[in-house]
Amino acid sequence: MPTWLILAEETVIAEGSASRRQVKVVRTLKGNKTREEALVELHKEAKNYTSDSLKRPSTVVGRDSDGSFWVLPKNDSGHASCNLRLIEQIRR
Known part of the structure; x- marks a missing residue:
């Protein structure tokens, strides 16, 4: 029974060209979900x-070819992006 994690990977461009990247777990999907159900x-x-x-x-939200989603500022109105993706949690 897999556990799926929805991750948000956020990149913010600060003054100049320096950028900050942050990854966090948005939601944990437990239970007997297939990958398709988790998607x-x-x-x-x-x-x-x-x-x-x-x-x-x-x-604006768009789906990438790998199944992940991009949350982007509309009309070039910001300096940040966020990628939402699904990964399977592996327990040790």
Whole structure:
């Protein structure tokens, strides 16, 4: 029975060219979910997710070819991006 994690990887470009990257677990999906069922949950989370650095500007959400989602500022109105992805947790 896999445990799936929805991660948010946020990158913020500060003054100049320096950037800060932060990764956090947004949600843990436990239970007997297949990868396809977990991807449905990722899609729901992506539609409603607002990262800390993207609270003010309006955003657009898009799906990448690998199944992850990008939350980006709309109309070039910010210097941050957030990638939401699904990973399977491996226990040791």
